[in-house]
Amino acid sequence: ELTLKLGQDYLLDNAGAQAFIPKPAPLVFVGYGITAPEYDYNDYQTLEVEGKIVVFFEGEPRSNDMRYFDGEQATQHSLPRSKQTLALARGAVGSIMIPTPRTSSNRPWPERQREFAFEDISLYYSITRNLSVILNPESAACLFEDAAYSLDELFKMDATNTLCSFSLPARASFRGYFQQRDFLAANVVGKLQGRDPQRKDSCVLISAHYDHLGIGPAMQGDSIYNGVFDNAAGVAAVLEIARAFAALPQPPARSLVFLFLTGEEKGMLGSTYYTDHPLVPLYQTAANVNVDGLAMFDTFEDVVGVGAELSTLGEVLEEIVRELHLKTSPIPAPFSNSTAFALSDQFAFANAGIPAILLMEGYHYRNTSLQEGLQRIITWGRDIYHTPFDDLKQPINYRAAQQHCQILFAFCYALADMKDAPQWRDGTPFVNTRLRTIAEKR
Helix, strand or coil: CCCCCECCCEEECCCCCCCCEEEEEEEEEECCCCEEHHHCEECCCCCCCCCCEEEEECCCCCCCCCCCCCCCCCCHHHCHHHHHHHHHHCCCCEEEEECCHHHHCCCCHHHHHHHCCCCCCCCCCCCCCCEEEEECHHHCHHHHCCCCCCHHHHHHHHHCCCCCEEEEEEEEEECCCCCCCCCCCCCEEEEECCCCCCCCCCEEEEEEECCCCEEEEEECCEEEECCHHHHHHHHHHHHHHHHHHHCCCCCCCCEEEEEEECCHHHCCHHHHHHHHCCCCCHHHEEEEEECCCCCCCCCECEEEEECHHHECHHHHHHHHHHHCCCEECCCCCCCCCCCHHHHCCHHHHHHCCCCEEEEEECCCECCCCHHHHHHHHHHHHHHCCCCCCCCCCCCCCHHHHHHHHHHHHHHHHHHHHCCCCCCECCCCCCHHHHHHHHHHCC
16 A cells, blocks of 8 residues: 655646545546547547546657647647546546656756646635646656556556557545635726617627735745736736727717636636626627736737737737738647647636637747747747746837737727627537527527
8 A cells, every 4th residue: 555645746737635545446447538530539538537537648649640639730639628528528537647757848847847736726616626637757667566567567658659548456545634715806897888779789809817816935035926917917918908998989889898808827717716706698799808917028010819810810910910010820839729728717718608718929029030939929928927037027019019909909990890709610619509599598
């Protein structure tokens, strides 16, 4: 019998006081823990996991073919929450995710320890969650003792796309001791009424999250995680955009809702709550423009619309940037993956059927080369993002921030004044939800 230590050997992901497994449960290795019918892929095909704890690798199958798991880009199947939900739906009582050598290179264990050092927060009406563990690879070999394959053999199979699923001889139990507190964290909302009697009951929703991480592990003696560009700058931008709209001689045709959200860093809690309790009905919310971060380095020649390809919002964006003598660009290769749209509040609004987009500055800067600009973003993400150093000691290019705000204003005005509301493109996963909210007038 082996007892694992929280933090050193494992981290709790999406678990609470109800994550209690007093009797040792059988373990089953299920590859990557993915079922993807569109790729004829099913890690669960040969196994029954009801009443068991599933063990899976982080990530998804390797591919360089865009027709299979989007090639080198990560798909939504790779998200831990997707895997946890699938395991729960199949009757598993818990899940254990093991980072692999290829997924650990960018997120070493000490970085994960810091990430999970903060409180786990959920909505008061969230559904019960079962045990979800991230296991330190250095502590994971014990699960595979006397199994069909050792952990090292499975790591090699991961590298060659030959992973398979099988039962494990090991069993596991879990008893946790949790401290729980209840508190209120409000969304803040303002509304500017539209001018058109036929369209003022519909709105464009402009959002920015105002929360950050709070107090956490000290780095160089500083334990306050400030979040200046994630996302105080975005909040300031939306406040300025609201002021500019309010100062117009007359508002656009549709109403505008300015929404400042809590709990984004803890799983888009504020935006999820809003879509469950909307100020304007979901079917009358024409679009969401989310602001998470603001240009800070340099003025720029292009704009990235995260999610632009999913709806006709992309066409509107193309028209606006062309009028501003700019261009649109896709997410550059170092950051491009199919999960990018799911990483901020626009995803919660999309899941509620609302056409949504996140507007970012592009990477063709006016005073640096493309490679220098990309490296600057990479360095910021590695050294500043989600650390105490995202503070006002950073250099801020206010002309870049102003340019970003002007683009956001022009884009939001166009959406609020256009005749027809944006639509999801056929085949996107949000179309049916939109049709359902329209049919139900919800």
